[in-house]
Amino acid sequence: MHAPISIQVTELHIENETYTVEQMVEAAKQQFRVEDRVPSVQGDAFDLKDWHRNWRISHSMEGIAEPTHVQVEAIDEFQARMPWSQVDQALFLYAQEGQPLKKGYPIRLYVPDGSSECLNVKSIVKIWFLHDASLGEEATYGFKNKVTLDEMKLKK
DSSP states (O other), rough: OOOOOOOOEETTTTTEEEHHHHHHHHHHHHEGGGGGOOOOOSSSEHHHHHHHHHHHHHHHHTSOOOOEEEEEEEEOOOEEEEEEEGGOOOOEEEEETTTEEESSOEEEEEEEOSGGGGOOOOSSSEEEEEEEEEGGGGOOEEEEOOOHHHHOOOOO
């Protein structure tokens, strides 16, 4: 059994809202079998864009333009950023065999039509919906490489 981990979500004027997996699933309204989109994987999922649309409605943000990109960060600080136009089939896997994920907890992103398997990020703890067309049309991924001074200090 995993200790509950919150997932942080940010967009424009909404910063660092936190959700449990259960709250994210409830906000999605519609869940489906992941194998409908990713035949080699089994489990329960919800659609990224559907979740985002419902989340925006709950914050009265319907009139604001859709994001240009979505960025996710895993618990190990691996990050992936994808143009919004490339995540039409993206989904979040949240359970397998009716149980929370054993590998990839709390949620795992799958981008079936993505440009790289590295966009299938496990153990997501942060999601940003970005509004910056200058970020371009290429997906990017890798480990976070910013280290703060406090992170560099030796602890005694």
